[in-house]
Amino acid sequence: EAGVAQSPRYKIxxxxxxxxxxxxxxxxxxxxxxYQQILGQGPKLLIQFQNNGVVDDSQLPKDRFSAERxxxxxxxxxIQPAKLEDSAVYLCASSQRDRANEQYFGPGTRLTVT
Amino acid sequence: AQSVTxxxxxxxxxxxxxxxxxxxxxxxxxPYLFWYVQSPGQGLQLLLKYFSGDTLVQxxxxxxxxxxxxxxxxxxxxxxxxxxxxxxxxxxxGARNQGGKLIFGQGTELSVKP
Numbered sequence: 001e002a003g004v005a006q007s008p009r010y011k012i013x014x015x016x017x018x019x020x021x022x023x024x025x026x027x028x029x030x031x032x033x034x035y036q037q038i039l040g041q042g043p044k045l046l047i048q049f050q051n052n053g054v055v056d057d058s059q060l061p062k063d064r065f066s067a068e069r070x071x072x073x074x075x076x077x078x079i080q081p082a083k084l085e086d087s088a089v090y091l092c093a094s095s096q097r098d099r100a101n102e103q104y105f106g107p108g109t110r111l112t113v114t
Numbered sequence: 115a116q117s118v119t120x121x122x123x124x125x126x127x128x129x130x131x132x133x134x135x136x137x138x139x140x141x142x143x144x145p146y147l148f149w150y151v152q153s154p155g156q157g158l159q160l161l162l163k164y165f166s167g168d169t170l171v172q173x174x175x176x177x178x179x180x181x182x183x184x185x186x187x188x189x190x191x192x193x194x195x196x197x198x199x200x201x202x203x204x205x206x207x208g209a210r211n212q213g214g215k216l217i218f219g220q221g222t223e224l225s226v227k228p
Contacts, residue, residue, distance in 0.1 A: 004157070031214055040220070040221075041220050041221070042118070042204050042206070042218030042219050042220050043204070043216075043218050044218070045215055045216065048215065091157060091158070093158075095214060101208040101216070103214065103216065107155070107156055
């Protein structure tokens, strides 16, 4: 079974630029999560999708971050404009609808904002 | 509010020695509890989980953890550490009625010396 795929693996941008990350969850997993992991900290949930609907986006900085999951499969997370404090690893995870607490993580995208 | 505390930021053990990583949580009821491991440049891999029942849970790679309700703890143990166990370890808590949201601790970095 293929795992959660993410791209790109690394991205370096200047502040005020925009960036987008892509995630392809495990086949059949209805729930998809985006986490932000700042260096030296544990991951923090940004947004959770159930199919193509948002379940929880309470910690998503909506003035600059946006996410979508069209067709309930792949997802993209966008930052526009980026700030220095957005430098982090962005992790995507997925789970089955009825096993939401058993999440499988992708390798992450390491973002550096200069 | 839910929270997870991992008191040890960095631990060094000798190869072959026993290991215990501490995790304390704050939650009003019995939560779901998890331990994840993250190797450099990799996503998080689930080591083990506690949902209910036997308070001593076995995981992959020879790890085990014990849920102690009276101490609000879920410490991770391994009787004999291998050099390949060097990584970052995260404890996480999930609420039974919040559809998958995980709260992570700040992580404990494990170094293994020969």
